[in-house]
Amino acid sequence: MHLTTSYPDGLYIEGIALTDIATRFGTPCYVYSRAALAAAYSGYRNALDAQGFGNRALICYAVKANASLAILNLFANLGAGFDIVSGGELARVLAAGGKAEKIVFSGVGKSRAEMRAALAAGIHCFNVESASELTQLNAVAGELGTCAPISLRVNPNVDPKTHPYISTGLKDAKFGIAMDAAFALYQHAASLPHLAVKGIDCHIGSQLLDPAPAAEAMDKVLALADQLAVAHIPLTHIDVGGGMGIQYQPDKPAPTVADYLAPILAKLSDRHEQLVLEPGRSLVGNAGLLLTQVMVLKPGEEKNFAIVDAAMNDLMRPALYDAFHEIVKVGAGDTPQSFESDRRECRAVSGKPSWRTAKHDEQCWEIVGPVCESGDFLGHDRALALAEGDLLAILSAGAYGMAMASNYNTRPRAAEVMVDGDQVHLIRRREEVAELFALESVLPAG
Numbered sequence: 001m002h003l004t005t006s007y008p009d010g011l012y013i014e015g016i017a018l019t020d021i022a023t024r025f026g027t028p029c030y031v032y033s034r035a036a037l038a039a040a041y042s043g044y045r046n047a048l049d050a051q052g053f054g055n056r057a058l059i060c061y062a063v064k065a066n067a068s069l070a071i072l073n074l075f076a077n078l079g080a081g082f083d084i085v086s087g088g089e090l091a092r093v094l095a096a097g098g099k100a101e102k103i104v105f106s107g108v109g110k111s112r113a114e115m116r117a118a119l120a121a122g123i124h125c126f127n128v129e130s131a132s133e134l135t136q137l138n139a140v141a142g143e144l145g146t147c148a149p150i151s152l153r154v155n156p157n158v159d160p161k162t163h164p165y166i167s168t169g170l171k172d173a174k175f176g177i178a179m180d181a182a183f184a185l186y187q188h189a190a191s192l193p194h195l196a197v198k199g200i201d202c203h204i205g206s207q208l209l210d211p212a213p214a215a216e217a218m219d220k221v222l223a224l225a226d227q228l229a230v231a232h233i234p235l236t237h238i239d240v241g242g243g244m245g246i247q248y249q250p251d252k253p254a255p256t257v258a259d260y261l262a263p264i265l266a267k268l269s270d271r272h273e274q275l276v277l278e279p280g281r282s283l284v285g286n287a288g289l290l291l292t293q294v295m296v297l298k299p300g301e302e303k304n305f306a307i308v309d310a311a312m313n314d315l316m317r318p319a320l321y322d323a324f325h326e327i328v329k330v331g332a333g334d335t336p337q338s339f340e341s342d343r344r345e346c347r348a349v350s351g352k353p354s355w356r357t358a359k360h361d362e363q364c365w366e367i368v369g370p371v372c373e374s375g376d377f378l379g380h381d382r383a384l385a386l387a388e389g390d391l392l393a394i395l396s397a398g399a400y401g402m403a404m405a406s407n408y409n410t411r412p413r414a415a416e417v418m419v420d421g422d423q424v425h426l427i428r429r430r431e432e433v434a435e436l437f438a439l440e441s442v443l444p445a446g
């Protein structure tokens with residue numbers, strides 16, 4: 001995301017100061033940039049167009065990365081399709097204006113109700129992950145008097161060299177169909193009356209910074225596609241999955257989309273199949289940040305703790321994967337001394353409390369939330385000059401941030417806003433505490 005610093009308000013996203021967002025919407029608050037989302041989508045579109053895939057590539061945004069209606073609607077308007085993993089995501093995509101015929105349905109466990117809903121909507125394809133799912137889908141499609149379009153998600157057994165929790169393409173993974181078993185299963189699928197074999201699908205993992213494993217997987221996928229064509233099971237599309245990584249740390253750059261896709265597209269360029277891509281993180285990750293405020297500073301002998309009002313329930317990635325998110329000060333980080341004193345005067349005049357007067361020098365801080373878990377941290381050992389009341393921006397939080405948020409500790413989920421030029425729109429209001437137990441009941445009296 002493009003952040004700029006500007007006198008006197010510190011960090012800006014597009015034309016909006018983050019301090020203004022905090023004042024208007026409170027913290028913690030997820031902030032997205034419309035321009036950054038659109039730019040990420042164009043990055044894919046342009047890379048595909050440049051390689052001659054303009055007319056035969058379908059970008060299916062992986063909804064699970066961030067299922068916000070506003071974000072889905074934005075991508076739908078740009079022409080995107082969607083990769084869903086549940087009936088809930090199907091309903092969201094349709095509510096956001098997504099087109100059913102551009103939806104692919106992934107996931108190892110689809111219920112009959114979900115199959116029915118997706119068939120009724122008329123989705124592009126089911127990415128089937130087991131023999132049993134084929135049988136069930138054939139039966140459900142039969143009951144509805146229709147035919148289900150399918151791909152098999154194969155497991156190419158390549159190591160994506162990413163975090164084990166987001167590695168999905170090794171033999172011991174619960175995902176996909178073993179390469180050795182796939183050919184026979186395709187033959188079986190082709191014999192079932194209520195299935196229409198359309199494609200092949202593979203997704204080996206997430207946050208991949210090197211395209212080599214995906215290219216290696218593609219070789220195996222294409223070899224199988226050729227074998228199937230010989231056996232009179234021609235495929236009309238090849239789904240390369242998602243997984244392209246993003247830059248989280250200044251010293252760990254991510255490739256451009258064009259560079260990442262190049263070796264994969266090279267293998268597909270003289271073929272005829274439609275290309276389906278399922279990017280999630282790379283479309284939204286760097287288009288969002290989590291805005292939070294320092295509540296309490298607790299310097300200690302071993303460690304200094306800065307307790308902020310966002311926590312693991314808002315952003316689980318650090319607790320779950322030990323993931324790194326860059327954390328920057330929104331206010332006076334690099335600002336000149338004159339700014340500091342101006343601010344103080346300004347606050348003194350307006351009668352507001354001045355945090356700045358308590359400004360500390362830079363120290364090492366553990367940035368933690370208020371949740372009662374030692375795993376509740378957002379960043380370790382961050383050198384920041386912090387004072388209570390400071391605003392912090394936790395960067396690269398657009399993917400798997402709000403999507404994984406929970407109400408743990410009965411904490412209302414954060415507000416979400418989208419900046420669009422010099423406008424800012426509330427796209428999800430902050431939850432209220434009473435809403436968090438509104439669905440519950442106590443036992444009857446007596």
Ligand SMILES: *Cc1c(COP(=O)(O)O)cnc(C)c1O
Nearest residue numbers: 062106206242243278279280281
């Ligand atoms: C999660 C997932 C994606 C998206 O992965 P990213 O790493 O966010 O791009 C795509 N396809 C499938 C099947 C997935 O499970």
